[in-house]
Amino acid sequence: MARKTGSHSDITGPKVREAALALFAQHGFAAVSMRQIAAEVGVQAGALYLYTKDKQSLLYDLMQAHMDDLLAAWEVEPKGDGALAHLEAFARFHIRFHLERPDAVFIAYMELRNLSDENFAAIEALRRRYEGELEAILRAGQAEGVITAPDIRLTTMALIAMLTGVNTWYREGGRLSRDAVADIYWDMVRGAVGA
Amino acid sequence: MARKTGSHSDITGPKVREAALALFAQHGFAAVSMRQIAAEVGVQAGALYLYTKDKQSLLYDLMQAHMDDLLAAWEVEPKGDGALAHLEAFARFHIRFHLERPDAVFIAYMELRNLSDENFAAIEALRRRYEGELEAILRAGQAEGVITAPDIRLTTMALIAMLTGVNTWYREGGRLSRDAVADIYWDMVRGAVGA
DNA sequence: TTGATTTGAACAAGCGTTCAGTTATCAAGG
DNA sequence: CCTTGATAACTGAACGCTTGTTCAAATCAA
Known part of the structure; x- marks a missing residue:
């Protein structure tokens, strides 16, 4: 069962999308790496795959x-x-x-x-x-x-x-x-x- | 002295620019590799650097x-x-x-x-x-x-x-x-x- | 203790770029 | 017309680095 409060995934998920949006807009999709997005979120690259396929x-x-x-x-x-x-x-x-x-x-x-x-x-x-x-x-x-x-x-x-x-x-x-x-x-x- | 006729560089140079133009337009600059451009021209990647810095x-x-x-x-x-x-x-x-x-x-x-x-x-x-x-x-x-x-x-x-x-x-x-x-x-x- | 969340390392593949060595082409000399 | 020598054109391998993605292990909150 999903945790109600204090669950990081409720915070990290949106943060991933926000970071990706800003970075894609600035540099272009192909020019942005998963590691750059992860760094912006404050997480390692592997963790992104909990929030996107x-x-x-x-x-x-x-x-x-x-x-x-x-x-x-x-x-x-x-x-x-x-x-x-x-x-x-x-x-x-x-x-x-x-x-x-x-x-x-x-x-x-x-x-x-x-x-x-x-x-x-x-x-x-x-x-x-x-x-x-x-x-x-x-x-x-x-x-x-x-x-x-x-x-x-x-x-x-x-x-x-x-x-x-x-x-x-x-x-x-x-x-x-x-x-x-x-x-x-x-x-x-x-x-x-x-x- | 530059060779007048039969010189390949007079042909390859424009071909490089044409190939790059078409590929950049189709896939985007960041998504296209020098090797893809070279393949389109019919040449190895290294040869491109005779025509562009x-x-x-x-x-x-x-x-x-x-x-x-x-x-x-x-x-x-x-x-x-x-x-x-x-x-x-x-x-x-x-x-x-x-x-x-x-x-x-x-x-x-x-x-x-x-x-x-x-x-x-x-x-x-x-x-x-x-x-x-x-x-x-x-x-x-x-x-x-x-x-x-x-x-x-x-x-x-x-x-x-x-x-x-x-x-x-x-x-x-x-x-x-x-x-x-x-x-x-x-x-x-x-x-x-x-x- | 349970299960969600994240790490950190590893994977194979591809990247832009360089360069010593090979090949192709032309101008000149015989 | 053929050979030679010079050099332009190109190859193929290598360089160090980055890529997207996976996963066992560690960490965290409840």
């Missing part, structure tokens, strides 16, 4: 948890009435959510090629589900006649790239607050879809 | 060559009259140039963290020069009163992210031709800057 699973678990968080958070996000309000909610949500966890976002975009085939397929499916959310909003907007876009699928990809791009340059404590950035990006999104 | 320089040379190509190609690109024509030229050029060399683009975006500090600074400087080109166009457009953007620097980053994003989903022989994609993206760019 292998290095590949460690990466996959991080990415999967991130995508699950993303989809779950969007599901409960207030969305307002009408396609345009829906679109604004999505843009603001996307920027906020991604700026709150830059390491996980970085890994989810950069380390796809280090996943095994099955793991890659699983993550890709989650990503497509998220893209599908935006795509549905745009189609609704088209049906309502509040947006004009010649190719919804293309617009979806363009908007996601633009919004995710914030992570590449935004620095905490910089010129603009997150809300100010979201305001400006929402304006650009609206313009791009002709609304 | 070390693995790090190989990466840097690829990225530098790519950025130089980019800046040189934009310099000679016909740009039309007025800021709006200029902006359209940039958008179409960016998409075309990037779609023509997806491997180099991928590496230039994904492997920055595997560069040494000096090499990173050098590549970043080139990237900023390119971003500066777009930024200057947007400022001119603002001065001419043909675009409306509350923050030019932000708009620059947003547009570049959106345009570069094409590389993540475009597949040769897909639904849309490159020109069709460029048409649609140019429409979105124009909308995003309120023109």
Whole structure:
């Protein structure tokens, strides 16, 4: 039976994932060794295998948890009435959510090629589900006649790239607050879809 | 005196860079070994060191060559009259140039963290020069009163992210031709800057 | 005492890089 | 046209180190 209090595994487990997340984001999955992760946690390399099957699973678990968080958070996000309000909610949500966890976002975009085939397929499916959310909003907007876009699928990809791009340059404590950035990006999104 | 014809180094040198480009793009810099590159070229690992100082320089040379190509190609690109024509030229050029060399683009975006500090600074400087080109166009457009953007620097980053994003989903022989994609993206760019 | 947790050493394999030695290629001389 | 000598191009083995992973033994908390 698992120990309730004072159990180290309840502490070490999360610490392993946190350390792996930070190190993978900084140096890249392939460039980080299990010994580096272990050192960050304060443990010997062998102990990591009590918390992960292998290095590949460690990466996959991080990415999967991130995508699950993303989809779950969007599901409960207030969305307002009408396609345009829906679109604004999505843009603001996307920027906020991604700026709150830059390491996980970085890994989810950069380390796809280090996943095994099955793991890659699983993550890709989650990503497509998220893209599908935006795509549905745009189609609704088209049906309502509040947006004009010649190719919804293309617009979806363009908007996601633009919004995710914030992570590449935004620095905490910089010129603009997150809300100010979201305001400006929402304006650009609206313009791009002709609304 | 260097031999003129039949010299293998004139062939092997480029082959090394081509193989490294393809392998780095597919698996990532850190995940590719010198022996893998050598095998792709059809040579033993030691022979690579006749063509590159070390693995790090190989990466840097690829990225530098790519950025130089980019800046040189934009310099000679016909740009039309007025800021709006200029902006359209940039958008179409960016998409075309990037779609023509997806491997180099991928590496230039994904492997920055595997560069040494000096090499990173050098590549970043080139990237900023390119971003500066777009930024200057947007400022001119603002001065001419043909675009409306509350923050030019932000708009620059947003547009570049959106345009570069094409590389993540475009597949040769897909639904849309490159020109069709460029048409649609140019429409979105124009909308995003309120023109 | 029990069982979860961690150590520390070991494993075979692979890493980037170097270098003495071998092979291939061309220019010059006969 | 053939041989020779020079050198560019490359091999193959070796260097010291690091890699992911396993596991018997030690340590720890309850």
